Each structure stands twice: as C-alpha cells, then as structure tokens.
Amino acid sequence: MIDDDPRGESPVRAMRHRSFALDLIRPLGTARGAIRRREGFLIAVERGSDGDSAGGDRGGAVGLGEATPLPGWTESREACAAALDGVGGQGGSESPLEVLDAASTPAARHGISLALADAAARDAGARLADRLADAAGVTATPADAVPVNATVGDGSPDETAAEARRAVDSGFDCLKLKVGARDVDADIERVRAVREAIGDAVSLRADANGAWDRETARRALDALAAFDLAYVEQPLPADDLDGLAALRERGPTDGAGGAVRIAVDESVAARGVDAVLDADAADAVVLKPMALGGPDRALAAALRAQRAGVDPVVTTTIDAVVARTAAVHVAAATPDVPPCGLATGSLLDEDLASDPCPIADGQIAVPTGPGLAGGAFEDLRRW
Numbered sequence: 001m002i003d004d005d006p007r008g009e010s011p012v013r014a015m016r017h018r019s020f021a022l023d024l025i026r027p028l029g030t031a032r033g034a035i036r037r038r039e040g041f042l043i044a045v046e047r048g049s050d051g052d053s054a055g056g057d058r059g060g061a062v063g064l065g066e067a068t069p070l071p072g073w074t075e076s077r078e079a080c081a082a083a084l085d086g087v088g089g090q091g092g093s094e095s096p097l098e099v100l101d102a103a104s105t106p107a108a109r110h111g112i113s114l115a116l117a118d119a120a121a122r123d124a125g126a127r128l129a130d131r132l133a134d135a136a137g138v139t140a141t142p143a144d145a146v147p148v149n150a151t152v153g154d155g156s157p158d159e160t161a162a163e164a165r166r167a168v169d170s171g172f173d174c175l176k177l178k179v180g181a182r183d184v185d186a187d188i189e190r191v192r193a194v195r196e197a198i199g200d201a202v203s204l205r206a207d208a209n210g211a212w213d214r215e216t217a218r219r220a221l222d223a224l225a226a227f228d229l230a231y232v233e234q235p236l237p238a239d240d241l242d243g244l245a246a247l248r249e250r251g252p253t254d255g256a257g258g259a260v261r262i263a264v265d266e267s268v269a270a271r272g273v274d275a276v277l278d279a280d281a282a283d284a285v286v287l288k289p290m291a292l293g294g295p296d297r298a299l300a301a302a303l304r305a306q307r308a309g310v311d312p313v314v315t316t317t318i319d320a321v322v323a324r325t326a327a328v329h330v331a332a333a334t335p336d337v338p339p340c341g342l343a344t345g346s347l348l349d350e351d352l353a354s355d356p357c358p359i360a361d362g363q364i365a366v367p368t369g370p371g372l373a374g375g376a377f378e379d380l381r382r383w
C-alpha cells in the first residue's frame, strides 16, 4: 500500500471494540487509594482503502489499540465507552480523531489513535516507534531498549524495603516509591529503610500523588533531601502550579543539601503539558499516553518538554499489554529518555496476551515491527 498517510488519519473502514477487566496481583497502594483492577477496551480497526486502489474495496492491515481509562487521569469508563460507541456509528466518512476530544476523552482517543497508527505502521512495514519519530520530526533513530524504573507501592517500612531490594536484585537501578498514603514521619522512615536496603548506587524517586499541602510538602522535601532522591513526583495537588514552582525555586535548606527536584504527573493530566511548562512548575513531566490522548500527542509533549529543558518520563496508567507496548514505542522515539515508568506489566495478575517487551538490567526491549510488535498480538486481531 502506498504510504501517503503517515499519521494514520484516513477514515476507518471497520472498527470494533470489546471490554476487558484485569486484576492486579495485589493492590498498588497510593495516596489516592489502592488500584486493584483495570477495566478497559481493546480496539481493532481497519483503515479505509486508498483512493487509488482500483478494486475500491481493498482494506489495509488490522491495527490494534487500547483504551483503559483511569479517573483522575482520564475520563470515566462510561464516558470512554460512549465515545468509542460514537466512533463506531460514524459511518467512516471522516477521521475519528477529529471527533474525539483529547481533553475530555483522552483514553478513547488514545485507543483509536493507536489502532490507526498501528495499522498504518503495519501497512508501511515499519516499527511504530519509527513512524512516531518520523511524524514528529525526530531525526535520531529510536532506541532498541529504554531504561525503566520499578514501581513500589505503599506498605510498612519492612515490606517496602523488601520489595525495593527484590527489584534491585532483579536488575533495576531506578525505583519509584509511592508515598503520601501515611503521615510524613512514617514515609520518611520508609524512604530511610529503602535507601538502607538498596545502597547509594540505585536511583530513587518518590511519588506523593498530590497528597500534601504546601507546608507538609516543604517539611517532607526538607527531610527527604537526606536520602538523595532523583525527584519527588506530584508533591502538591494537580492545580497548584504556583506552589510547585515555588517548591522548585526554594534553595538548599540548612545543611540538608540541594533542593529536591520536582516531577509532575496529575498536573499534566489536569492542565496540559504547556501550562506546566509555562508555569515553570516542574523539572520533569510524567507523560501517560493514555491521559494525553494518544502516543503521537505524548511524543509531541515529550519533545516540547525537552525543548524547555524539562525531562519527559513516559509511563502507563497500569495498562494492558497493547497500551504498555505503545508507551514503550513513545519512550523509544524520545531522544535520551530518562528511566520511564513502563515496568508495570508485572503488577497485573493476567493480561490480554503475552508481553513482547522483556525487561533485563533495568531496560525494557522495544519490539521490532511492523507496527506495535510484529506478529505478537495475532490472536487479538481476530475475535
């Protein structure tokens, strides 16, 4: 097929979606409550045939997408389902990406956008990462592997330290620890226990999921400065961009070393990456393709962040394997990407298909194409 539609925006010839529900092995404790189960939609599309195909009825490759909403970052499951149903009823005359709004239904838009991009990449015989990079004007060749962090949930100091130690023993050299689910003094003891268990050579991040007010955040950051954290993610509520900017500007405090770097996640989902960059609210931005309306939009946000001198960290919302693999391609297309929150497949008790992205030595492998993962998801393409 002639590759005249690099962004996969041709009309949809056929589209279907089905729902799924996947339990986590055990609840992931966060400051916003535990995540126990993920419910979403698997999407398959066939793009419209090219105008030049004489037969008039020739379809392209079947592309796969996933929409796994998580309120707080995306629309509700109901709103996602309604948006996907609306696309199905459209009749295929215009691109569904024009009618799906990235701000109000990012997960639905992610699912359709990914399915179209996978189909287009398969038709072109190219890896998704290469197609995303080309469309975004990235000249560097996408990576074959991406550094990742292990994700460690809330738990007692002993439980948390043991889980951190297991992650390091299995090859991770960057960990992200959930904080903010208990009071600051308890979290300080957890971080101390983890640092003692893993040693100084492992990079350590903490994610408060917006739990603290300004005064608590200052107290927490002052105390946590002793443990050499790479950054603290979302120490303040999503909308407090001024407070986040002020935390960054704060100089070293009495003898405690330099200020702790700030990453933002919920602020990106709530206000968009440009508002975060304009407010000077972050040293790093956490980019979840599911929350940003698609892999292409996530990569564009990553490149804008880099141009502003801010580190883009690509992560999942604990998605099933199709969306996780897409996020790996986004990270691969981002030049010099720092460790990303993509090692979340092991949190799930079951999955839609086996994972084509093995993790070793703290790096996740980027599948060879075409599309998302070559033949890896064949069973998912026919149902």
Ligand SMILES: O=C(O)CCC(=O)c1ccccc1C(=O)O
Binding pocket: 035, 070, 149, 150, 151, 176, 207, 209, 265, 286, 315, 316, 317, 318, 340, 341, 342, 344
């Ligand atoms: O970043 C990671 O390590 C994994 C992803 C993660 O932590 C997460 C997963 C689901 C919902 C929210 C979050 C979060 O980063 O706050």
Ligand SMILES: [Mg+2]
Binding pocket: 207, 209, 233, 234, 265, 266, 286
């Ligand atoms: Mg986060």
